[in-house]
Amino acid sequence: MHDDSPLHNASIELLNEEFPDRWIGHGSNYATWPKLSPDIHPLCFFLWGYIKSKVYEKPIAPDGINELCLRIHHAFTEIIPEMLEAASKAYKERLKTVVENDGNLVDVHDDYENKPVQNNIEAVRWMSD
Template sequence: MEFCRWINNNHRVVSSILFTDEATFTRDDINITRNYHVWSDENPHATVESNFQHRFSVNVWCGMVDSYLIGPFILENRLTEDNYLNFLQNELQGLLEDVPVNIRMQMYYQHDGAPAHVARQVKQHLDERFPGRWIGRGGPINWPARSPYLTLLYFCLWGWMKNEVYKIKVDTRDALIRRIE
């Protein structure tokens, strides 16, 4: 409720918040077929082909501020404190190049309470880069726990993006990355 009150009292700030999130894309989407059974009178030996021996996934970061979509950016491996800090220090600024300077100068950085987001080094970096203007667990503006539905990415981007990516089946991680980009 605290965050919602802050937004209500500062309603103009919404267009200055860089809402961010990560999502995982996999080879098989969200379909879990390990318990998939075929009942067939015509072919009692029917099977369902799956590729569990060749699983892969891709972690993706995206952001939205005002009317600008930032990313997608492919995060190598699982999100950790070190690779998230590296992303913030070395990649984020380049991703924001197309956002007008006046928006960047007053921008708030939002992220949720994922373990990599609450690491001491990450918080220190955000305190330096966005002094008093970052939103997250333990930040100057606290992000409500378990509230992904408050971000634009959760209810606008990820569902649409996964729908587009999964329209065409892929056989390699590189092909999945090309679909995402």
């Protein structure tokens, strides 16, 4: 979470200088990011986890930057339209749940088996501006 501390602002400035129009997140000049919405947006609940799981299936050597880049590229090329359709459907259902709960704390469930997620984040809070 971004708390507007000078350290975070310096990080944002560095990202904007080094990767202009090529990074996504709070403070990005390229794309806006929903505030305080982890695990509701498809980039959080689907894309980043999927990419990370593919990239780190096997260890990468500390000096393996080229291999890391290749794995990231390969992981993105493995995404098929049906996966994006499922993420879109899940996103709509998650938003519906948030609205039904008046923006309050909601349980996060596996979108395929409707079971509670077994990780450190069992719930998310949707907060409006």
